[in-house]
Amino acid sequence: MKSKLEIGKRVGIIASIVLTIGWLFPYIYVVCCSFKPGAEVIAVPPSFFPKTFSIENFIDLFHRMDAGQYLANSMITALTSTVIALILGSLAAYAIQRSGLKLSLFLVVLVLCLKMIPTSSIVVPIYELICNLGLYDTKLALIIVYAAINMPFVMWTMLSFYEGIPTTLDEAAYVDGASSFQTFRKIILPICAPGLATAFIFTLFLAWNDFLVALLLTSTNAKTFTVGLAGFLSAYNLDLGPMCAGAFVFSFPVMIISLAAQRYIVQGMTAGAVKG
Incomplete structure (x- = not known):
C-alpha cells in the first residue's frame, strides 16, 4: 500500500x-x-x-515605437481603473450582501451574468458612447470602460468573503456608535485584506492585458502598449524580433508582481471565512 x-x-x-x-x-x-x-x-x-x-530587437523596438509612452499609458489606465473598480465593487458587494433583501440573490446572479457577457459583443455601443461624450483617444475613456467591465469580477470575488464574516461584528460596531462606512472601513476591510489583494491583482492583469478595447478607443495619444506592439504586424510583414522583445518588456512587470504577490493570491483563493 x-x-x-x-x-x-x-x-x-x-x-x-x-x-x-x-x-x-x-x-x-x-x-x-x-x-x-x-x-x-x-x-x-x-x-x-x-x-x-x-x-538589437530591444533597440529596434524603442526606436520604431514610443514604447515608454505606451507603457506609461498602460500603467496609468490599468492602475487607475483597478483602484476605481476595487473601491466601487467592494462597497457594492458589501451593500448587497448585508442588505438582507430578497432581491440580493437576484443582484448576485445579475453580477455574475454581467461578467459572462463577452467584451466583443459590447464594444460597438461603448465606442459610440465614448465618441458622443468626446472622450475618444483619451486615457479617461479607457479608465471608465476598464473599471465598468472589471467591477463585476471584484464584486463576485468580495461577496464570498463578506458571506464568511458574521453579522455580529457589524452589530457590535453599531452598538459602539460606528456608522456603516466606519464599520466597513475599520472592521470588514482588514478582515478581507486577502480578498482585496486577490481582486486587485487579477483586475489589474485584466486591464493590463486588454487589446480590443484599447484598439477601438485610441489612436495616438492614449494608445497602450498592446496596441502599439500590434503595429509590427501587417498584411505583408511580421517583425518577430521586435514583437518578442516587446512581449518580454510588457510581461516583465506582470511577472514581477505575480511572484511578489503569490502569497496573497493563495491566501485570497483559500480564505473567505472567519475562523473562531
Missing part, C-alpha cells in the same frame, strides 16, 4: 513538472527570441536558444 502511494506521488510530481515545462515553453521561447539577432529569429531550422546574444 505504501509503495503504491509513493508511486502515485512520484507520478504526480513528474506530471506537474511536465505540465509546468509545457506551460512555460512558449514564454521561454519568446524571451530567447528577443535576444536573438533579426536573421536568427526567422532562421530555418529554428534554434531554441540564441547562438549570438544581441539586444
